[in-house]
Amino acid sequence: MAAQAGVSITTAWKVANGRPDVSHDTRRKVQAALIDQGYRPPSKSPRFTRLVEFVVHEMETAWVLEIIKGVYREAATHRAAMVLSELGGAITPSDSWITDVVARQPLAVISAFAVPTEDQRRSLAVNGVPLVAIEPAAELTDQTPWVSTSNWNGGLAAARHLIGLGHRRIATITGPPDIMCSRARLDGYRAALDTAKVPVDAELIRHGDFLVSGGLREGRALLALADRPTAIFAANDHQAMGVYQAAREIGLRIPADLSVVGFDDLPMAGWLGPALTTVRQPLHDMGAAALGTALELAKGDPPPHNQIIFPSELVVRASTAPPPDRAEP
Template sequence: MSTADGSPDDGATKSQPLTIAQLAELARVSTATVSKVVNGRAEVGPETRALIERLIREHGYRPQRRRAACAPLVELVFHALEGEYPTEIAKGVEQVTREHRLAVVLSQLQHRDTPGKGWIEGVLSRRPIGVISVFSSLTEAQREQLATRGIPLVLLDPRGDPAPAVPSVGASNWNGGLMATRHLLGLGHRRIAAIAGPDYALASRARLDGFRTALDMAGVPVDPELIGRGDFLVEGGLAEAERLLRLPCPPTAIFTCNDGQAAGVYRAAYRLGLRVPDDVSVVGFDDLPAVRWMNPPLTTVRQPLTEMASAATEMLLKLARGEFPARHRVELGTELIIRESTAPAAG
């Protein structure tokens, strides 16, 4: 049935996923060894593990008890656990899991794009009903390992452009950037700066594209000097805002691609003896709970994080039941929330 290196011979069939026993025969190992790999246990050598994983990718894996073995858990993976963003996400996930009597396992990647070594083995050993990955992604091999075990994956606020086969839930980021900039244009501002997030972030690129589109539609040239590159952190917003506000002809308004960077703009204005909004108007993006208590309260674009998380969890549960969602990519609407950080342009 197999050659000496464990590769299938001409008589092997790829039409049906294989059981643990069939995989063990192909790999010329015990069923216990295959079971350890399937369940994410660590006591298997790297070469044997790689061989078994390759056979699973090539042939598929057919569990003998497909859903009965799953634990009542949802695996929630964050890029990082900082600020109010993960709290709002967790609220939305918990609203749905509580109704279905499910627990949530929480992990963070410490700002990495994808989970590191050992993460997938932990997930496979816990056997959750599914995984929600927030502002992060999985490697192709990790996605395949989940798929072959029947564990669905949903991306929430995807960090990059999701693979076509991976379901995702996000927000209308482009429209949010458009609304924020149109608001500033309507107040008479023409020298408007933007502090984007990191280039790899899909949301940041979309928000900046909306900003540029609004300026173009108003006939206002985009000045490259007024485009700052941040990192979605307060410190990045502070550094870029100080650079912008020290220009010979500084901007009269700044749009930041998240609320954290807007807080950095406030700090930079304070350091330079400027007032928000008298000297510079500021618009953020997210509408996290704390921004209404900033001084002055922040005008921002509301990204419905809690609702996005609930939608992602509902989608995950449908996939776990073997149902297909009506849409593979879902975008929830954004809304401009006008507060006291924006005012008509002086003069």
Template structure:
């Protein structure tokens, strides 16, 4: 509390509430930072003047804010790449990063929300999720901006979303396999509730359809982006009476699970079956053979999400509610023309 208005203490929180912005936004104006939209800065400064707010001395300035980065879980190198991108932007902007994994259990979500209220949060980045109505209402009440990476669906509240060109990436991977001569291509899907999973399945279907190759339902298997489901689906596909000559796994971790299924069957990649993944995680270039995969710019997605949150926290508008970064097929050694049977 740093000033008075007719005998009442004036706080940054009061000014933020009156201006309709977050507490960190007011703090940035008070501390003379440049990352605030001009109109927002003007509105906040007018309120600071009107209510007689007195700036603290430099030795007592408000602590730096945080970006809250929230995952369902953190048991994947995919999450590490997102964190790396967010932290790079946060560090250069003078804010911290608070990483949470809440598994979307009610108790975990409530504890996280209580913790978030107690700290100076610039904004929230949710990964592979949606904002449910009660949580959205709380974010609005606190004037906290939200950005979603790989949303579970189209958010009717129009929170900005960050993703990659999943359909195009899947299309290019399967066109590559078709170009090598494969006609029986297995597909291992991701969680069906995620937009990125559905886009990758649609890209697979589109590539086969354009080549005049019918989609065989027996070659499409469920997965959850983790190695165990890649191993299970790979085992099932290889056991078919007419198995695929190639498998496209819609995550690198599932592709590595397929590698193990191939090994346990006494077969070889790509001599007996070709394998292609999706993500281009750092370790897949070192597996044997190095994995052909679709590069998803995960760190860049984290960086863009962090920049977007900070822009929103500063009172700026986003250029688009849905932002997609380009994917790229990275050809290595795990795919080859099919062996004659």
């Protein structure tokens, strides 16, 4: 194997044992040779069995905290500790991150929204560290297990609820267009409008950033339109909060003048004024399921499916109502 990779036996041993003092390119060559020859890492020492690595793109949203609670809850039942890595808003971890993780030799890695590269996933596999992704931002083309919610159904339910109330000028503020869950929620919204024969107005589709600031920015733009929407489906609760602020700035009442629907059902959703109608995804359960799957992999038991999709559920509260009568007197 060392000869196949063009390295010394000592260097090959360092890579196989997770030593950090090997360059990234050399590590990649050795790992490719290890995989090609069907290498399987030895059983972990007991001292490595109580550490779980959690990596996330950023800590700016309560969504992340709810996921962490689920992972932590499951880890605690196995008397495992957590190491938290935040990528400062980046989706892809750095090479230094994978070097540090391999050196720590955790029992498993859980990524939320963040997507380790193919090389990084290979590094984890070679070192016997299972990876499970939660709501990955980009599609995983290998067999990495991932956990999500029914985003398309959630977008469909949100738009159908507003259509059922009589709205026809229904806007949406989705997330970045290159994020999988953003596209799925937007597609569900489109499907509901198409089915109801409500024209899809491109002017009413805005791309946010899943932050309150993005909801405020895009909410202001939508409410400044000459023919403004009577309802807005924000693709997460943080952006719905931004829409609330945009409406307050120009004196619009929710839901008398504007209906708002969010997505997530974060704890704060029920405490907004008025309480937010939103699409619930079971974030605690998603986090726990991801770690549970990783622990099974660590024992050598592959999951029956690579994808675990939790159902989403529309939660109707006080932020939606029939559209106002906007006819001229």
